[in-house]
Amino acid sequence: MSDVLLSVENFSGAFRAADGRLTPVLHDVNFALRTGAITAVVGETGSGKSLTALSILGIQPATFVRTSGRILFEGRDLLTLGATALRAIRGRRISMVFQDARAAMNPVFTVGQQLAEVFRLQHGGSRDAAMAKAIDALRRVSIPEPERRARQYPHEFSGGMAQRAMIAMAALICRPTLLILDEPTTGLDVTIQSEIMELIVELGRSAGLTACLITHDLGVVAETCDAVVVMNAGRVVETGTAEAIFTAPQHAYTRKLLAASLLVPA
């Protein structure tokens, strides 16, 4: 089970101010994503969890610069790849689900058009065939009346339905090896949240996906993830299996975060 799909190694980085000064924000970040597992990267505001995830896809803010380290995906350092090489990986090999699905979609195209367009970019084929794939993908994420829904615009979707469509695009249309989910259920109601997480786990299992869940919510992690990386203030403070993190946390920060999540004294 030591089959590692992606590893972040000694990754450090900083924000560059207009005058060229660097403010370090990531400090020697190390973790690995095991093939077929769901790994959570957990942390609070400013922990660097999202910045690390965005760096994997090369979509970090322009002012962020790497100062050391590498991100290895199938033996290649993603941080050294040029725009063309990265584009071949984005979507096709590694895809991403964002927090606010309605904001992440294009408001002037129907949901079906957007899924179909991504399908054609990745796999080619006719418009009609792509739309059929889009409708099929919406059906597989349990969106009722997928034919009708495919003709609707993102604003006509509820937050939960839009996130389902986003997952359909990122996991089923793209068929990546690695799926990164950045706070996919933040802002959704808890009854919807639990359904979305179940969908993610189910797709992970059935499609053999490796997933990386970026989240601040340890409750979600306890039920769905195999491994956990805990980050605080730009550093990885603890990594381990989900069971070990929840039953025998080693680092003081992990213990504090767990106690705070349960509202019990640390």
Next chain:
Amino acid sequence: MRASDYVVLRTQALRKTYRVAGGRNLVAVDGVDIALHAGETLAIVGESGSGKSTVARCVLRLVEPTGGDIEVNGRSIMQLGSVSLASLYREVQMVFQDPTASLNPRMTVRQVLHEPLRLHLAMERSQREKRALALVDMVGLPAAHLDRYPHELSGGQRQRVGIARAIAAEPNVVILDEPTSSLDVSVRGQILDLLLRLQAELKLAYLFISHDLQVVRHVADRVAVMYLGGIVETGPAEAVFARPTHPYTRALLSAAPVAQWGVKRVRLRLIGEISSPIDPPDACRLVGRCPLEQPSCSRKRPPLLAVDAEHSAACPVVLGHEREAIPGAEALSRRSGGEGGATGARL
């Protein structure tokens, strides 16, 4: 237990509707009765579209109610004009969800705190300054922060300022609208502890609006669960968490994830998404989504029925059956044991 029998805030048959396209009515709040007693915390729990925030806003007349009555300290506030409304805000204050959006970015903490003291208590400058110093101290901020602007404070510190502003005019009711939703979990606990301490010191009654069940369980004396504009279950917090009765309450509680290893939830799952609030039929609010639905559920909207002395739920189907036979009840009563729940639920 209830701190007092004196009712500081009461709503009766509170209703708020909005006119939408085609002359139809969107019913946001539909016949809500609540009674908040002096010194207690009543939590209104619900998801998006439940109407919980609209209730909070109606109580301050930030949203004009369409019908029903609201009494604050025994006085109906429905007919108050703009001048008398100012006097209402001495008695009822609000802490908002987003402390960044609810503080004026161009005002220092001092200016934010002086304003209610000047408007509501007509204090002189020197008195105001003394009181502002006392207020920042009460909410755990150093005096030096009086000269800071909101952008120079962290999210938790900003919420402390929001709380200081709310208690400045010495109200006896504070509406807390998701006061910790925009905060990190480590800060959430500190703000809740602060709110509980202030409540004890100042004998405040809290109307606590939240979707966070963990938080509600931590702070509430009583709970009202709202769904689609109405209260579907209400009672003492421990009773509602230990014996959730309405299918919606069970679905909600059994969907909330717990940050503990091996907690196995027995889910009660609802079908689809929340129904349309536009011209809703005279039927149970959960019709079309409820796994326990009976033909009678569509005929008439069920009233709140007694579960125990102070615990009631609007579900004749569940209350007519042996409750333990229905999914969602067992896991929850197990989870309710002990602090943080889940005792004996480890696998």
